[in-house]
Amino acid sequence: MNSANNPYGGNPYGATYGQASGQGNTSVTYNTSAETAAPAEAEDSAGALSSLAGFGSSDSAAGLIRDTTTAGFAADVLSESRNQPVLVDFWAPWCGPCRQLTPLIESAVNAAQGTVKLVKMNIDDHPVIAGQLGIQSIPAVIAFVNGQPVDGFMGALPESKIKEFIDKVAKSAGAKSGPQAAIEEALAAAQEMQEHGEPDQAAQIYAAVLQNVPDNVTALAGLAECLFDLGELDKAREVLAQVPDKQKDDAKIRAVEARLALADQVAHLGNPAELQARLAANPDDHQARFDLAMIANALDKREEAADGLLAIMKADRTWNDDGARKQLLQFFEAWGFKDPATLNGRRKLSSLLFS
Numbered sequence: 001m002n003s004a005n006n007p008y009g010g011n012p013y014g015a016t017y018g019q020a021s022g023q024g025n026t027s028v029t030y031n032t033s034a035e036t037a038a039p040a041e042a043e044d045s046a047g048a049l050s051s052l053a054g055f056g057s058s059d060s061a062a063g064l065i066r067d068t069t070t071a072g073f074a075a076d077v078l079s080e081s082r083n084q085p086v087l088v089d090f091w092a093p094w095c096g097p098c099r100q101l102t103p104l105i106e107s108a109v110n111a112a113q114g115t116v117k118l119v120k121m122n123i124d125d126h127p128v129i130a131g132q133l134g135i136q137s138i139p140a141v142i143a144f145v146n147g148q149p150v151d152g153f154m155g156a157l158p159e160s161k162i163k164e165f166i167d168k169v170a171k172s173a174g175a176k177s178g179p180q181a182a183i184e185e186a187l188a189a190a191q192e193m194q195e196h197g198e199p200d201q202a203a204q205i206y207a208a209v210l211q212n213v214p215d216n217v218t219a220l221a222g223l224a225e226c227l228f229d230l231g232e233l234d235k236a237r238e239v240l241a242q243v244p245d246k247q248k249d250d251a252k253i254r255a256v257e258a259r260l261a262l263a264d265q266v267a268h269l270g271n272p273a274e275l276q277a278r279l280a281a282n283p284d285d286h287q288a289r290f291d292l293a294m295i296a297n298a299l300d301k302r303e304e305a306a307d308g309l310l311a312i313m314k315a316d317r318t319w320n321d322d323g324a325r326k327q328l329l330q331f332f333e334a335w336g337f338k339d340p341a342t343l344n345g346r347r348k349l350s351s352l353l354f355s
Contacts, residue, residue: 064109065118070126076119081144085116085173087166090140092124097156098139105141108162115170116143143169183209187218199226215244221252228259236260251337258334266298286312286319290327297331302341305331310348325349 068076068088077086089105091098102120109118123130123138133142133149142152143165151169190205206223209216220243227236237260243253269275269291278288293308309331312324328349332342 063117064114065106066120068119068121068126070128073121073126073129077144078147080117080119081148082146084114085150085169086144087116087118087169088129088142088144089118089120090123090130090135090138090142091120092122092138094124095138100156101139101141104157104159105162108159108166111163112166112170116166141165145169145173183213183216187216187222190219190222194222194226194229199229202226203230214242215247217243217247217250217253220247221250221256224253224256225259228256228263233260233263255334255336258330262294262297262330262334266294269294284315286316286324290320290324293327297334302331302335302339303344306341306345306348310345310352313349313352 066076077088080086087105087109089098089101091102105118109116121129123135130138130140135142137154139156140152140154142149144150150172151165153165157165186205186209190202190209193199193202193205203223203226206219206226209219210223213219220239224236224239227233227239236256240253240257240260243250247253272292272295275288275292275295278285279292282288289308289312293305293312296302296308297305306328309324309328312319313328317325328345332345335342
């Protein structure tokens with residue numbers, strides 16, 4: 001999926017919402033007196049949401065790679081490396097291995113989606129910085145974090161090795177920074193809002209994430225769940241329809257699908273008062289008890305729903321082709337493995353089955 005067919009631009013929730021050549025791979029360690037910046041403080045949830053603006057656009061992608069000068073080095077590298085690691089590619093027009101490295105490192109940086117940035121410096125035009133760093137041969141790539149050089153390599157490496165280097169630098173820098181950190185912070189904020197009963201606000205954040213990363217399974221599941229909680233069941237189904245095939249078995253996606261399936265079943269049930277009267281008249285009316293369990297679940301009375309189905313199993317395990325047990329397992333999947341009602345219900349089910 002790409003920006004051309006990303007449905008979240010107008011999402012279902014609404015727009016408001018060291019060798020000189022060859023394959024050298026020499027690890028380089030540097031000592032410097034450059035000032036180390038204090039780690040940036042975490043933004044609040046609103047800041048995390050606003051920091052997503054523009055991520056994933058062509059302008060943002062272009063901003064990952066730039067050329068610099070001696071005069072611009074402090075801003076382009078030292079200052080910028082306090083936001084995310086910056087790789088500096090020291091090169092020259094006459095250098096054949098430099099020309100081999102350029103498309104490979106640019107591809108790897110773009111693939112990292114903002115985890116690192118790349119700054120290129122022509123040492124023929126701007127030799128001072130390379131001299132200060134003691135660079136003897138090119139191409140040389142130096143990684144800066146928090147204003148200091150922390151690692152590097154020399155020579156034209158294959159793209160797979162460049163990606164390994166980027167991953168290593170990112171992890172040493174705290175693993176996450178830049179746009180990827182903003183996305184993960186936004187997702188955490190949305191999940192917290194859900195837990196505090198604010199699905200409307202959480203949905204806005206999930207939708208903003210999906211505008212930038214349309215196949216993020218956590219955001220897809222989160223938005224669908226929020227829409228469900230807001231009563232927008234059809235819109236929740238629209239979101240789930242966008243889940244890539246390889247992610248359809250994700251536990252979070254399956255949980256929302258299970259909730260939707262239960263809602264469809266409940267829509268066809270009868271009046272609770274009438275069902276209670278039927279059950280009072282005939283305690284063996286398992287269908288009435290089953291329908292009441294479905295309604296209890298729809299009202300988020302999970303313990304009551306589980307107990308109703310367990311009562312059917314205790315009275316008649318074979319009723320409706322073991323339908324009570326099958327429905328109880330569907331409840332567990334919809335509620336989530338760690339939900340207290342699931343844990344308690346599983347204990348009761350085990351006791352009933354194996355006592």
